[in-house]
Amino acid sequence: MAAERVDGAPTDRLGFLLAWRGEATSARIRGALGVTGLHPRHAMTLMHLGTGPVSQRALSDMLEVDPSQLVAILNELESDGLAERRRDPADRRRHIVEITEAGTAALRKVDSALNEAERELFAAFSERDLASLRTMLDWVDVASVQHECSED
Template sequence: MSPTGKTRQTGPDRLRDSVLAGDLSFLLARANALTLAAANAALAEHGLKARSYSVLALAADGTRPTQRELAEFLRLDPSQVVALIDGLERRELVERRTDPADRRANVLVATDAGRALFARAQASARAVELGLLAAVPPGDHERLAHLLRTAAGLARPLP
């Protein structure tokens, strides 16, 4: 018991009402850490981690991103993107192709095997997402996604 006669909480729960509980940067970082840990655990069965999954997702959706675009969008150093692409390429999940609009650049395209793996991995990632959002009312999921897109600078401008 504490000097006030109340039972003192221990561990992370004791910090739940700390000053950081209202700090948006901390909350985003904590949510990111929890999400990454859960996603990496689920994606491991597919031989992926969140970063390689992200590269595969962008290659599989048909946008044909350049390596530079991937680095900028994912906020990674270009050398990290090269390493991620190399790993996916070794597994024959993606291919680098010359960009028809700029022959000096390469675009990334998923192979049939890459698209198939992405579909399975996406289902695993979605299950993790729904599990993490279980405490958020379903009607608020799209609102949360919109707020996060806005905070991440990805929201579309209003007409």
């Protein structure tokens, strides 16, 4: 009964470091999206719409939000003239969602805000460092994320 030390504080754990830097990066990105005048979720939606028209179902899969949440997001985008819904003639249950010209203009602002944010976040990195970080992040075994919290 020797080893098996209890760390006590969550210091020096690479997992925590990665989680914290990820959260900080996420906050920086949300900030960049926010200062474009769009709520981050609307900016994210526009980013996906930027690749072309999609059904709400496909869009909710891309955004990883429930279809019922997407309704509100699209209502707001539509009332701001940034996106449009129209029925799919081939299957009248479906809505085809498309970005508008105003939406594309907003998306351009989002895009340059993100470029600026990433320049700041990774200012200390050489091109080679950037590639190296990307590679390593791909190694992290995210597949092992299946557990969820139980109760107290």
